[in-house]
Amino acid sequence: MKKIDMYEKLQEEGYDIGYTTVRNFVNIEEMRAKEVFIRQRYSAAWK
Secondary structure, X not given: OOHHHHHXXXXXXXXXXXHHHHHHXXXXXXXXXXXXXXXXXXXXXXX
16 A cells, blocks of 8 residues: 555544655654564584
8 A cells, every 4th residue: 555545544534644744654664664683593513
């Protein structure tokens, strides 16, 4: 779903919110979602 679609849906539901607020929130959430963890495995020689 695009940010503008989210904004319009919130407006339809009666929320008094600006597009910039929606855009900023989604951008922050997208950045959080991109954090990943890489499992590291070591051979027995490294233990």
